Amino acid sequence: AQSVAQPEDQVNVAEGNPLTVKCTYSVSGNPYLFWYVQYPNRGLQFLLKYITGDNLVKGSYGFEAEFNKSQTSFHLKKPSALVSDSALYFCAVRELGFKTIFGAGTRLFVKA
Amino acid sequence: KAGVTQTPRYLIKTRGQQVTLSCSPISGHRSVSWYQQTPGQGLQFLFEYFSETQRNKGNFPGRFSGRQFSNSRSEMNVSTLELGDSALYLCASSLRQPQETQYFGPGTRLLVL
Numbered sequence: 001a002q003s004v005a006q007p008e009d010q011v012n013v014a015e016g017n018p019l020t021v022k023c024t025y026s027v028s029g030n031p032y033l034f035w036y037v038q039y040p041n042r043g044l045q046f047l048l049k050y051i052t053g054d055n056l057v058k059g060s061y062g063f064e065a066e067f068n069k070s071q072t073s074f075h076l077k078k079p080s081a082l083v084s085d086s087a088l089y090f091c092a093v094r095e096l097g098f099k100t101i102f103g104a105g106t107r108l109f110v111k112a
Numbered sequence: 113k114a115g116v117t118q119t120p121r122y123l124i125k126t127r128g129q130q131v132t133l134s135c136s137p138i139s140g141h142r143s144v145s146w147y148q149q150t151p152g153q154g155l156q157f158l159f160e161y162f163s164e165t166q167r168n169k170g171n172f173p174g175r176f177s178g179r180q181f182s183n184s185r186s187e188m189n190v191s192t193l194e195l196g197d198s199a200l201y202l203c204a205s206s207l208r209q210p211q212e213t214q215y216f217g218p219g220t221r222l223l224v225l
Contacts, residue, residue: 043216100154
């Protein structure tokens with residue numbers, strides 16, 4: 001069965017420091033992987049996706065993610081965190097059958 | 113381009129009632145998916161429609177149903193509401209293929225008393 005794991009409920013980082021939010025997946029076949037961010041009382045906003053090609057994917061707001069097939073990981077990264085990055089982050093995998101499976105979410109706190 | 117819109121934004125219902133939520137996708141998008149978000153279960157897939165046909169559904173009881181109209185607008189219905197149906201219901205639209213990005217609406221927050 002397809003699954004997505006975000007092993008950290010919460011990540012704390014100081015403003016200006018690099019941040020990483022971890023995601024591992026289990027799918028059959030080639031995965032379509034996505035990262036979304038959710039601010040309080042809002043829907044999800046798309047950050048970036050991996051379909052095929054370069055393992056390093058660049059997305060919105062300075063975020064990037066590295067696809068690692070051997071480790072089945074798709075970690076979200078940003079070189080320098082901002083306080084405004086504080087939010088709930090979701091990793092997701094979309095199946096060929098159009099079902100999207102989300103991770104449990106990781107809450108990011110960026111301290112000034 | 114206007115984003116995904118969902119109506120109503122907030123709803124309060126009592127147990128046993130039914131509710132209908134509406135979603136208007138981004139212009140040109142023909143795929144609409146629905147998700148339930150709760151603190152305990154996280155984000156769970158309900159169903160996905162394309163050109164008025166349900167292409168996939170999640171593991172929810174038959175009380176949860178949906179449909180899509182010829183203009184791609186979608187509705188979901190929950191009958192015989194239970195307390196556990198209290199959640200944020202999110203709708204997302206996309207073009208056609210599974211690798212295409214889904215864009216989410218702001219959600220409808222349903223409270224069942």
